[in-house]
Amino acid sequence: MLEVRNLTKRFGGLLAVNNVSFHLKTGEVVGLLGPNGSGKSTVMNLISGALMRSAGEVRVDGQRIDGEPAHRIARRGVARTFQLVRLAPSLSLRENVLLSVAFGPEPLWGADAVRRADAALDRVGLGGMGDRRVPDLNYIDQKRLELARAIATRPRLLLLDEWMAGLNPTELKTAIDLIASVRDGGTTILLVEHIMEAVRALCPRCIVMQAGVRIADGPTAEVLADPQVIDAYLGGAAHV
Numbered sequence: 001m002l003e004v005r006n007l008t009k010r011f012g013g014l015l016a017v018n019n020v021s022f023h024l025k026t027g028e029v030v031g032l033l034g035p036n037g038s039g040k041s042t043v044m045n046l047i048s049g050a051l052m053r054s055a056g057e058v059r060v061d062g063q064r065i066d067g068e069p070a071h072r073i074a075r076r077g078v079a080r081t082f083q084l085v086r087l088a089p090s091l092s093l094r095e096n097v098l099l100s101v102a103f104g105p106e107p108l109w110g111a112d113a114v115r116r117a118d119a120a121l122d123r124v125g126l127g128g129m130g131d132r133r134v135p136d137l138n139y140i141d142q143k144r145l146e147l148a149r150a151i152a153t154r155p156r157l158l159l160l161d162e163w164m165a166g167l168n169p170t171e172l173k174t175a176i177d178l179i180a181s182v183r184d185g186g187t188t189i190l191l192v193e194h195i196m197e198a199v200r201a202l203c204p205r206c207i208v209m210q211a212g213v214r215i216a217d218g219p220t221a222e223v224l225a226d227p228q229v230i231d232a233y234l235g236g237a238a239h240v
């Protein structure tokens with residue numbers, strides 16, 4: 001359902017994403033891994049329309065989406081979370097979710113939209129908190145709210161960018177179950193994540209990037225045992 005072909009992004013002289021290609025089938029959950037700075041977030045930004053590609057193509061269900069603005073891509077059923085939480089602080093939690101429902105693939109208004117928003121808040125563990133405001137939330141609950149905003153649109157493709165970073169072990173288990181339930185609802189998921197427990201639990205397949213290039217794509221256990229992948233991670237760590 002997602003087809004990325006020869007995707008390339010230059011920032012000045014830096015090739016952040018270099019001729020990357022991969023496919024995701026409907027309902028697949030795929031990990032996008034790689035050391036810091038390897039281009040993972042840039043790939044997510046290119047798919048969601050937050051950044052414009054330098055070259056290459058992105059298709060969802062056969063339709064070209066590269067070159068479209070982010071709101072049109074969202075209308076096609078692509079939702080995402082950001083590595084740094086982006087919420088509207090002056091709005092209530094419910095209003096934050098309502099905003100994404102209004103701009104999602106099947107826009108809802110009024111009581112239907114409120115029901116959809118409250119159901120999404122409930123699903124991520126923020127049930128009954130719809131009238132609270134973003135500054136009242138701790139970091140983890142802000143991340144929950146980000147996910148509520150994404151899943152309330154009932155996306156066909158969900159892009160999760162390090163959504164689980166900073167969770168404690170109990171929260172991580174809940175988060176993994178939550179993402180599994182989104183998957184079980186039929187959503188295709190591309191997951192950028194450094195927490196290997198989550199990757200192993202959720203992603204039967206992984207793609208690995210290094211310095212903008214796709215260096216591996218296959219079953220998770222095989223990819224993680226690939227000497228080139230191990231070397232990419234150790235090489236990255238050695239430079240920290």
Ligand SMILES: Nc1ncnc2c1ncn2[C@@H]1O[C@H](COP(=O)(O)OP(=O)(O)OP(=O)(O)O)[C@@H](O)[C@H]1O
Binds near residue numbers: 014035038039041
């Ligand atoms: N807006 C930008 N302008 C210039 N350079 C950028 C921009 N965004 C990313 N880069 C550069 O592109 C490269 C890839 O960055 P990207 O954030 O995609 O990596 P990443 O794999 O997501 O890393 P991390 O795991 O640390 O989030 C890095 O060298 C980064 O500095």
